[in-house]
Amino acid sequence: MRILVVEDERRMAAALQRGLQAEGFAVDLAHDGEDGLHQARHGEYDVVVLDIMLPKISGYNVCKQLRAEENWVPVLMLSAKDGEYDMADGLDLGADDYLTKPFSYVVLVARLRALLRRGANRRPAVLRAGDLALDPARRRVTRGETPVELTPREFALLEFLIRHHDEVVSKTEILEHVWDTFDTDPNVVEVYVGYLRRKIDVPFSRNALQTVRGAGYRLAGDGG
Amino acid sequence: MRILVVEDERRMAAALQRGLQAEGFAVDLAHDGEDGLHQARHGEYDVVVLDIMLPKISGYNVCKQLRAEENWVPVLMLSAKDGEYDMADGLDLGADDYLTKPFSYVVLVARLRALLRRGANRRPAVLRAGDLALDPARRRVTRGETPVELTPREFALLEFLIRHHDEVVSKTEILEHVWDTFDTDPNVVEVYVGYLRRKIDVPFSRNALQTVRGAGYRLAGDGG
DNA sequence: CAGGATTCTCAGCCGCCTCTCAGCGCGGAT
DNA sequence: ATCCGCGCTGAGAGGCGGCTGAGAATCCTG
Numbered sequence: 001m002r003i004l005v006v007e008d009e010r011r012m013a014a015a016l017q018r019g020l021q022a023e024g025f026a027v028d029l030a031h032d033g034e035d036g037l038h039q040a041r042h043g044e045y046d047v048v049v050l051d052i053m054l055p056k057i058s059g060y061n062v063c064k065q066l067r068a069e070e071n072w073v074p075v076l077m078l079s080a081k082d083g084e085y086d087m088a089d090g091l092d093l094g095a096d097d098y099l100t101k102p103f104s105y106v107v108l109v110a111r112l113r114a115l116l117r118r119g120a121n122r123r124p125a126v127l128r129a130g131d132l133a134l135d136p137a138r139r140r141v142t143r144g145e146t147p148v149e150l151t152p153r154e155f156a157l158l159e160f161l162i163r164h165h166d167e168v169v170s171k172t173e174i175l176e177h178v179w180d181t182f183d184t185d186p187n188v189v190e191v192y193v194g195y196l197r198r199k200i201d202v203p204f205s206r207n208a209l210q211t212v213r214g215a216g217y218r219l220a221g222d223g224g
Numbered sequence: 225m226r227i228l229v230v231e232d233e234r235r236m237a238a239a240l241q242r243g244l245q246a247e248g249f250a251v252d253l254a255h256d257g258e259d260g261l262h263q264a265r266h267g268e269y270d271v272v273v274l275d276i277m278l279p280k281i282s283g284y285n286v287c288k289q290l291r292a293e294e295n296w297v298p299v300l301m302l303s304a305k306d307g308e309y310d311m312a313d314g315l316d317l318g319a320d321d322y323l324t325k326p327f328s329y330v331v332l333v334a335r336l337r338a339l340l341r342r343g344a345n346r347r348p349a350v351l352r353a354g355d356l357a358l359d360p361a362r363r364r365v366t367r368g369e370t371p372v373e374l375t376p377r378e379f380a381l382l383e384f385l386i387r388h389h390d391e392v393v394s395k396t397e398i399l400e401h402v403w404d405t406f407d408t409d410p411n412v413v414e415v416y417v418g419y420l421r422r423k424i425d426v427p428f429s430r431n432a433l434q435t436v437r438g439a440g441y442r443l444a445g446d447g448g
Numbered sequence: 449c450a451g452g453a454t455t456c457t458c459a460g461c462c463g464c465c466t467c468t469c470a471g472c473g474c475g476g477a478t
Numbered sequence: 479a480t481c482c483g484c485g486c487t488g489a490g491a492g493g494c495g496g497c498t499g500a501g502a503a504t505c506c507t508g
Contacts (some may be wrong), residue, residue: 065470085264091491100331111413137391137392138390138391139392139439139442143465151437151438151464151465151466152438152439152446152466153465153466153467154438154465155258155439160472184467185467187464187468187469187486188467190469190484190485190486190487191466191467191468191486191487192466192487194469194483194485194486194487209257211484211485211486213475213476213484213485214484236508249501274468375453375454375455376454377454377455377456378454381462407456408456409454409456409457410455411458411496412455412456412457412497413498414495414497414498415455415456415457415497415498416455416456417496417497418496418497419496435496435497437464437495437496438465440493
């Protein structure tokens with residue numbers, strides 16, 4: 001479970017990081033709103049702990065911005081204020097929970113676990129490339145409107161390709177990320193690319209999964 | 225706005241009553257669970273503040289009982305404990321929010337206002353997926369119109385699946401949430417999935433409870 | 449304490465998935 | 479045009495994930 005803590009007070013941030021790591025979470029830190037927003041966008045976190053008083057961009061606006069981008073990562077707001085309007089505002093902006101400083105560490109962990117348990121009560125992310133759509137949570141793939149049945153390995157391969165759509169990825173990269181080895185015969189990649197093509201390529205249409213001879217493969221598509 | 229405060233400590237109860245009345249609420253008091261349940265049933269309150277440690281009937285059971293009677297008045301639970309399971313249990317039983325003592329009075333008021341703002345657009349009484357319906361409060365399951373008899377373990381498994389219907393849930397997740405362990409032989413999940421299928425799958429129809437090889441299981445259905 | 453329900457373990461079976469291999473096609477270079 | 483080598487594919491073996499029946503262990507209830 002990965003947690004992003006956005007907190008400008010260094011000592012508080014470090015304490016949280018240490019404590020949460022001891023609970024078994026993977027913890028990243030950001031020290032201002034700009035940095036926090038950037039990491040939250042790209043980090044695939046399971047929950048974000050967000051201070052309100054932050055340099056550059058306030059926690060309010062970080063949360064607001066994330067929601068505007070359809071990013072539904074669970075957010076727990078932290079604040080030194082404790083007026084009712086702060087909390088109400090925070091919840092209105094799309095935060096999922098709210099704690100006022102000083103807070104009990106035990107309570108914080110309990111709230112985090114609750115958010116994690118609730119998990120994806122929001123919309124899960126769907127990856128897209130062209131008319132392909134892949135939903136990691138539901139493990140479902142569609143081309144246009146028609147569902148596509150994939151085996152686990154095929155699914156993992158397509159997920160990797162779709163996450164890097166429009167880029168050329170080498171067979172070695174694919175082996176590392178999909179097979180978790182690098183000294184395997186690259187032929188297995190070719191075989192599975194073949195399987196995928198038979199399932200996702202539309203006949204008489206330009207191939208979505210292109211071979212770049214000598215370099216690797218590229219999944220064409222503008223979605224994302 | 226009428227508030228019912230169920231709290232056995234007289235001084236705390238009186239303080240809450242005075243404070244909330246000063247905020248402009250109409251406040252009634254109950255000093256044990258039995259009394260609180262009775263008043264909540266007949267009092268037409270906009271929100272109920274419910275201590276967990278109560279004489280006669282615990283706050284847990286008051287809330288559970290209310291929900292079983294299809295009474296969806298917003299409930300804010302109060303507790304001196306602060307473990308995660310207390311909070312999670314409270315929310316699972318149908319409470320709408322949860323505060324641990326000692327709590328800030330300002331926060332309490334803010335939470336109450338939040339509940340009032342959300343209003344009584346309460347959660348659906350039953351969880352649905354396809355033609356399956358599961359009522360957590362009454363522990364009843366039906367497929368279409370016909371009731372289905374489930375053992376406790378089967379019920380817990382189906383409840384978890386139905387709360388995540390259309391998503392793929394791994395055996396490990398299932399073990400954590402239904403069995404509350406993670407290092408058990410996953411075969412027990414397979415066995416219980418088998419039991420469930422025999423009870424809920426309609427013959428000659430596509431299986432509602434699908435196996436996603438290498439990933440877990442998915443309960444198909446659009447309800448919810 | 450007896451009987452039944454429920455939970456869980458175990459072993460065997462089945463079938464899908466994965467991967468290897470060998471042969472062929474085709475692209476690019478000379 | 480010819481040759482070389484990269485990539486594609488069909489076939490098949492083997493492994494492994496998942497399913498199930500049987501039965502032991504445990505809990506519940508009267």
